[in-house]
Amino acid sequence: MAYIYDAVRTPRGKGKKDGALFTLKASHLLSQTFKALERNSPLVPQYVEDAVVGCVTQVREQSGDIAKVGLMQAGYPDSVAGATVARFCGSGLEAVNIAAAYIMAGQMDLMIAGGVESMSRVPLGTDGSSLLYDPEMIMGHHIIPQGISADLIATKYGYSRSELDQYAFNSQQRATLAWEQNRFQPSVLPVEDINGEVLLEKDEIVRPSTTLEGLAALKPSFEKMGSLAGFDAMAIQRYPELEKVTHVHHAGNSSGIVDGAAVLLLGNRSIGEVLGMQPRARIRSTAIVGTEPTIMLTGPVPATQKALKKAGMEIGDIDLFEVNEAFAVVPYYFMDQLNVTPEKVNVNGGAIAMGHPLGATGALLVGTLLDELERRQLSTGLVTLCIGGGMGIATVIERC
Template structure:
């Protein structure tokens, strides 16, 4: 099997995903083009050698419809021979794109690929695609589907996490992200977003709140209590989990991932193309994994996908130096760490989506890029990125520095 190498990874900063967010006036295609252009220029890349671009995007309607991967390539002025395809595996889409590209290279079917993701949540609101997973009553009732916030509260209830546990984790996310920005740990891969005149729009993650504390978060009301009790979703979840008497609603805006805009891409290929184009491999993709999980609790996929990726790589959990776990809700990484007996000192050391936001289709690619940079900064060898996914799935990728 051919090795798949990561040559580079870049991302935009994350902008608040509302009308008053810094990136609201930037279309998703331009966010994507911004990263593609940077990837080309940083690597002095002749884009005619790129065979395909696989881009994750979740809400594929309006400006994000019509194969935004190809639209982004055209906007960035890439060679017309470069193909593009858009994929949707919900929150795992950006990492799914990378995994697919890696597998193409491993199988010897392509030499050089671009993979990543994009999401403009301020311009194309989450759920505006009318997903059956959210809006089809038959699907909801037959499969006991509940909103993800209810699933997060179900996890916290089932495994005994307190509101204080969740708020302490969220506070740590903000503190770590703030420290990482102050220390310049993201600078290597951040591509500032500029307008058509070249004026700077955003060069930092917009939602980090360094003054966050458990006491401040403790003043926030639960976000999903009314939805669960008055909307009937608690009852649906308890039909699947009758051993739980009552769901405790503990997640709120402060210990859940933020809605943001952003894009991220990676350059992936084999040794032959690296030698031909003078590209320096930074890491090798050791294994990839995807799993399905029970769809009501929905968000527990990181642990089984991680275990599967480890089996495929012939590794143990102790072989992994650093982890990036998407902080969709605080209960998700807490459950992951508990399930695999991992220290928080190894997980999301530069903060996560609770502090910086979760641009659905792009997050997986951002996690892998952050992981790559941090492994290099610390001089560590191996890392894993993993995300929970709507509908009950999990995805994981293991990389090893070259």
């Protein structure tokens, strides 16, 4: 059985050159989270066998197995190995699920799993992904930008601009309240520069002043791209029952571009006893699925169904959900398809309010979910993310 012993994350910094974390490389963000895992036992670095880290844009300073680079910068022993994985937006949760599988199989005793992304220093698309730039791939498989996929879901299933703006407003309100009440405090690690000066202590892009009127005034982000670049026509080719794509997503109801890192400490029961640590939760099940790549972002629904089936659970057995807010339509569609009440989903806000540091988000959401389960004295939770190329990932955890 795989247990979660600790969860640490950085605050999320604005993913631009004027963001608070722009001066730090991704490896420095990651190394600070590695160091923080010693807070429950100074012996952790000596017993960790491997670190699996998600990172989406693995070029330049984020290339070359950033997991191992982060371990070296954190001062971990040479005996600790590191691997970097990429499953687009699901990378951080994929890392968690890989580590859990190793531990469940009895092949590892103690591992680190998490993710990192510096979107200010290594912008999305810098790696020249074929899903973004290869005409043969794009035309041959009807690959459209994710924002247009989000608009396609909204069009196909009838979600209005006002509904999605209301969801975005609620996310901002929930995140603001969560920070005011210090709900993220157990996991958030203030980020320091190389001189030990604190750069950032809380998520940087939360906008407490957000209003529905302000959201309504924003122009759709993907309308011009859809018409001028032909992506709307490509979407209609795949979904000819639709007359047109209605563009309803914009900067205010889509996830924010941010920098950040998050890690979990996972192990079996015996290693916890050796190190004098109490497990906080266990991994009940994990799941990965593939979905149709044009509409792309519906994966959390079948991934959740698969994870629940593997755990022998029903949707009503889950106390809280973290559904990544890549775009407002994603959690909205999830709740409708699985008949989940909004009071159980992203109760402290999500990526619309606080940002989506691609490779780190999955691991970050596990820590956020666990903190809130403990705060409310609840038992079970599920994390799920949509993934580029048409995939979905999910993980079920249960408090110990």
